[in-house]
Amino acid sequence: GAGVSQSPSNKVTEKGKDVELRCDPISGHTALYWYRQSLGQGLEFLIYFQGNSAPDKSGLPSDRFSAERTGGSVSTLTIQRTQQEDSAVYLCANGLAVGTDTQYFGPGTRLTVL
Amino acid sequence: SQKIEQNSEALNIQEGKTATLTCNYTNYSPAYLQWYRQDPGRGPVFLLLIRENEKEKRKERLKVTFDTTLKQSLFHITASQPADSATYLCAAMDSNYQLIWGAGTKLIIKP
Numbered sequence: 001g002a003g004v005s006q007s008p009s010n011k012v013t014e015k016g017k018d019v020e021l022r023c024d025p026i027s028g029h030t031a032l033y034w035y036r037q038s039l040g041q042g043l044e045f046l047i048y049f050q051g052n053s054a055p056d057k058s059g060l061p062s063d064r065f066s067a068e069r070t071g072g073s074v075s076t077l078t079i080q081r082t083q084q085e086d087s088a089v090y091l092c093a094n095g096l097a098v099g100t101d102t103q104y105f106g107p108g109t110r111l112t113v114l
Numbered sequence: 115s116q117k118i119e120q121n122s123e124a125l126n127i128q129e130g131k132t133a134t135l136t137c138n139y140t141n142y143s144p145a146y147l148q149w150y151r152q153d154p155g156r157g158p159v160f161l162l163l164i165r166e167n168e169k170e171k172r173k174e175r176l177k178v179t180f181d182t183t184l185k186q187s188l189f190h191i192t193a194s195q196p197a198d199s200a201t202y203l204c205a206a207m208d209s210n211y212q213l214i215w216g217a218g219t220k221l222i223i224k225p
Binding site: 044093 | 118122156160163203205212217
């Protein structure tokens with residue numbers, strides 16, 4: 001497709017379960033970012049990927065969070081042993097390359113941990 | 115720490131008037147600032163970028179200014195319309211090529 005897509009759009013899970021969130025980026029956009037947005041808050045950077053370079057994981061809040069990007073394309077954000085404070089909207093964004101101007105966002109996945 | 119601050123209170127503007135939103139940054143000097151629009155249930159959409167050596171940038175009814183002395187960017191929407199109602203986010207890139215985001219200002223344009 002022409003834009004960034006994310007799935008699922010909504011995810012409700014029970015505390016302690018693992019979840020996987022998926023991002024399908026724009027073809028040819030080598031920079032991929034994951035952000036978390038809590039209600040009324042700004043975007044919190046989690047991780048970014050740039051081509052085949054090692055990802056910058058400095059924003060991941062705990063070792064329960066991890067992300068992969070296969071073949072420089074699709075990315076998966078995994079949250080293990082979810083906690084209620086993990087409830088938020090998780091946004092994926094693409095850019096032509098890290099440090100370039102514009103980021104193109106997907107619609108987000110709303111995660112609710114009961 | 116590097117911070118981006120936006121007015122957290124919603125801004126109510128009468129249709130047809132100019133809406134002005136403020137973004138302040140502290141503890142660093144970004145090479146450029148970006149403004150995005152976010153509608154409920156959607157990801158942010160890029161609007162404008164202004165570089166540190168530019169004082170003003172325009173796009174249709176939108177205008178952004180960048181004052182490196184005041185460490186501030188202003189975002190203006192002229193002849194505002196109810197369809198302009200949304201949350202507007204300011205972001206600036208830090209030295210690690212990560213965007214630091216403000217929390218956004220909700221703009222409400224009343225008919």
